Amino acid sequence: MENRPSHTFPQKESLEEHERRSQSGESGNARPCPSDSQPAPANNSHQPAQSVVVTITDPRGLHLRSGRDVVRTASQFQARITAANLSRNSSAVDIKSILQLVQLQARQGHELQLAASGPDAEAAIEALRSLF
């Protein structure tokens, strides 16, 4: 991490921002995910890929109506945004699709890894993590 070239600083800063929020209790159950687990960002993207792990708190799990709100929020961003259900070891799905999102079959307590890449990836992750 210390040897990252300067153009990756935005991601480092965003992780630090996440840590700060986490420590100050602003982030709910979201926690930042180490960038090492993410694929390398494309050379032409303005920001590196962003990622966060969130925990489902709703006793009914991630259902149609909460999924609707996730899709609506995700659709406001240009970034490609995916989610994988870590608790089911699922592959990542496109969360701009309600049918793919509910394929995650996310129950209360399940951990989802949200990942975004594209020019507004950081803002997308910030907006989405507040929904969980």
Next chain:
Amino acid sequence: MIGLVIVSHSAKLAEGVRELAAQMAGDEVGISQAGGLPDDAQALGTDAFKILSAIEEVWCEDGVLLLMDVGSSVMSAEIALEMLPEQQRRKCKLSNAPLVEGAIVAALHASLGEPLQSVNAVAEAALSTPKLANTG
């Protein structure tokens, strides 16, 4: 913002699917239903005039997407479109999407302000999106 019409042999099914779709869309999207036969609401079947009324109920210049259950509901919907004036018919589309999944997806994307062809494309993508995928 486009309108949606739910077509089913069963008035109860049409009402239930409309309820689901309305929950996904909020208040801004016009969603109407045409289920059962006109003379007897309990009788199963589809009726072109009922579908025509449902189209007129949600008509808007952005277009109307029709979602049907199976079989003759498609024929009845085709006949309903033939009864429309040409300039309205051009802005109506029969969707190949499955009824329940298609209505949910179409309602959500219609509420995002997407155009008719885009809403239909994402609804028809439901044909290749299995329920049980990705749960290893």
